[in-house]
Amino acid sequence: MEIAKSYNPKEAEETHYQTWEANRCFTPEINENPDAETFSIVIPPPNVTGSLHMGHALQHTLMDVLTRWKRMLGYKTLFLVGVDHAGISTQLMVTRQLKKDEHKTPQDIGREAFTERVWAWKEKYGDTITNQIRREGLSVDWSRERFTMDESLSGAVREVFVRLYEEGWIYRGKRIVNWCPKDKTVLSDLEVKEETHRDGKLFYLQYPVKDSDKKLTVATTRPETMLGDTAVAVNPDDERYTDLIGKTIELPLTNREIPIVADEYVDAEFGTGAVKITSAHDPNDYEVGLRHNLEQLNVMNTDATMNSDAGVEFEGLDRYAAREKVVEKFEELGLLEKIDDYEVVLPICERCKTVIEPLLSEQWFVKMNEMRDMALDLMERENSPHFYPQIPHKKVYTTWLKNLKDWAISRQLWWGHQIPAWYDEAGNVYVARTKEEAMEQAKTAKIMQDADVLDTWFSSALWSFSTLGWTGETTETEDLKMFHPTDVLITGRDIIFLWVSRMVMTGLKFVGEKPFKDVIIHGNVLDKNGQRMSKTKNNGIDPLDAFEKYGVDATRITLADAATGVDFAWRDEKVESFRNFANKIWNATRFCLMNSEGAKVDYSYINPQAEAVEIKKSLGDELAEFDEEDEEFLDRVVPAFAEDNPKENLSLADKWIISRFNKTALNVNRALGNYNFHEAVQLLYHFFWDDFCDWYIEFVKDEITSEEANTRRDATRSRIITILEQALRLLHPFMPFLTEELWQKLPEVSKDLHNDAYKNAEQTIMLADFPRGDVSMIDERAESEMQAVIELISKVRNIRAEMNIKPSDKPAIHVAANADLREIFKSNEAQILKLARAERLNLSETPDVPKASAKAVLTGGAEIALPLEGLIDFEKEIARLENQVNKLETEQQRLNAQLSNASFVERAPQEKVDEIRERVAEIETQVIVLKQNLEALN
């Protein structure tokens, strides 16, 4: 078979995904077993306007690893995909396009036409992200793809809104909200970020007191808001101002008079101890205003220009222009006391970075306390959802819930779920599922729907169940029964509040159960300098570039390897090393395939259970009463049917690699079960590269490359290709394309190697049984025997390298060892000679070597010597041996100190003490041998 010299990811990536998707390998129905356990996971819906970034690539990889793993284990598996309508960003994008193409604003064409444009935009460009998801190789069920604006999901949104309203958990009210003057919409607290400005100013303004020559100085960072001042507040206990309480201020630049009030809110220590109160432009001032029954004077328009209430001089000015003008005027009036430099922290719009203007406005809110209590109760009762890692996310989540305030859900946009509330001409509100219902309530057809739409996160909050068919009307679907609650949610910590917590709350409230069992919070991918990736810094690494450069599989396994829950810096070198790993897998397979004539994948070598199943199949009815667990049966029947009686003929290396494989499989399953992706990757990397390639392949190389066809060679070929086949399965969840590509090339791989759950499916590794690992196949004896052989070879190699022996020089190896070891070495003589590049293996009971030898000692005290007549540098050899003695003696001293500590021997577990005693004995043995060797040299 022709196979390229190195792995080219492109080809594999282009073909296999299409095949998988076309064969519906991703739909849960491919699993025909009605009793199969289920596994489900929903994707955090990316923005429809979005494109893939490293954070997606990371979380998508982890989700797909779990999904593919569970699917191969035979679970009925749903990985649900979909996108979010992303209210603000989408609206902005379409608005921009409208302006560019037609020089029109949304208002010019009207709401209906605009919404149509957005849908058209979505049709045209909305699949960018979904195609990138295909590129990543995600095994998501496209037949269940969802969009938050789908009719069914929209129905769920309306239903939830109406029910919450009817229960009094949604209300409409006038509050100070976070207003983005650029996007011209309200934002929830979570969509507001902070920005520190060191060059800020604190302005000290003097307000004349009426009927007095006194002036009261207030400090402010936003002088323009003084145009909307409705009071000045001081602390009631502040003796400086006691006499002013109840007096009146003649507010400069306006014709208004405002009271001086006393309020505990004021901190006498800060600034001047007197606070200007702008009830309509600051949340704290608003509260003060309510307490003192102050007027609510809004002096700004929604674009943050001043309105007519700010006075004719200021009307129409932008807030910053107004600020300058106010300051100028105060200076002219001699009322500007001073301007201090001051570090200000400004609230900014997370999306457009515009400074938020707190604004008094009428909006819809969700009262969160009751749903919040449900979520807290769930956490208290059953530690659910279970966060991975627990620390710090559990605490952050519960603390946030405890301090939760009402959620502003209305948005002044046209793209989204329009609020199902209608107003009659008198302004009475009717909340209903449809306009017809609202008209019934209003007893008139003259009603108008609320113009606002809901926060995009409102629909996302329902994602776990709205995607499975819940509409309120329909509350029980097959999918809900089968897949809700989902098993695990994987997301970043920045949306624990925005999304995770809200899904928990709505899930409990509307489905009556938690939406997911576990929540994995992954770390952020930082740039190579440890900085967060951001558009402004332009330090983002595009996953598509990584796919291009290193391949999807290498990128995936790099991300999985880095997924320990903490942030990590992206390193190209890291991906490179996993690209090398992919190439290593490719070449190992290439080598096996070059020597595969006469070989076939045969599960029986490593899994007697499966072998028994195969035999059972071939015998059909004859063995209807056959019991897979019946070991006696296996012993009796298996050899009779296995042509080469594999278990009898296994070499040490075979037993060893089978043992290593099963250990690896067991540990990989355990690691994935604990969501420990890093550990799983490390296990696989080590097994494949070190155990399989560096030792096993090298051990059997001569045998399988033999030109001469014989049953022994072919049996070995079959064994190696079987181990390889199994290893590819273990790797598949991480590296789906490479493993599929190679798996398809293996001889007879498609025959009888299928997962029973998918019996009518196309042959693909993604539907093959995932190796679970079998404890009974772990052979500790084989492992330690092989270890001895490895140690022997390594020590010889070490001597060769340290003594600068040329590769072409082939010394003899003298080994003095006990009978057991000699037996082991003898039966692996050919491999030892080859891998140690030696000519002859001389085994004896006691050392018998020429003086000019380089020596080493093995675990257990066996000695090895390489006669190096004429090659040996005595000084170098002495230094080498002394170095080894020193190392051992340092350790010996430390251990002896421990053993001479009476309380250690007394209080430490006996096995620990024994362990150390054994180690000391081992060191002593080795030191004696090394010292004898040293003496011989001196």
Add this chain to the structure above:
RNA sequence: GCCCACUUAGCUCAGUGGUAGAGCAUCCGCUUCACACGCGGGAGGUCAGAAGUUCAAGUCUUCUAGUGGGCACCA
């Protein structure tokens, strides 16, 4: 201001109270018939600092320093 996390080899990071680990980089030697994206062999650590608990601390406790994050305040 309150809370949290992190600090381990040159770099990026694992690490479960019991001998300190990986990848990359580095050094030495190899065009050995799967792979130079490779093979073989090395060197490299006061586990941020201090104190404590323990027979035993990278790991548990407290304090200190540095870095990062969250929340609150921000007149």
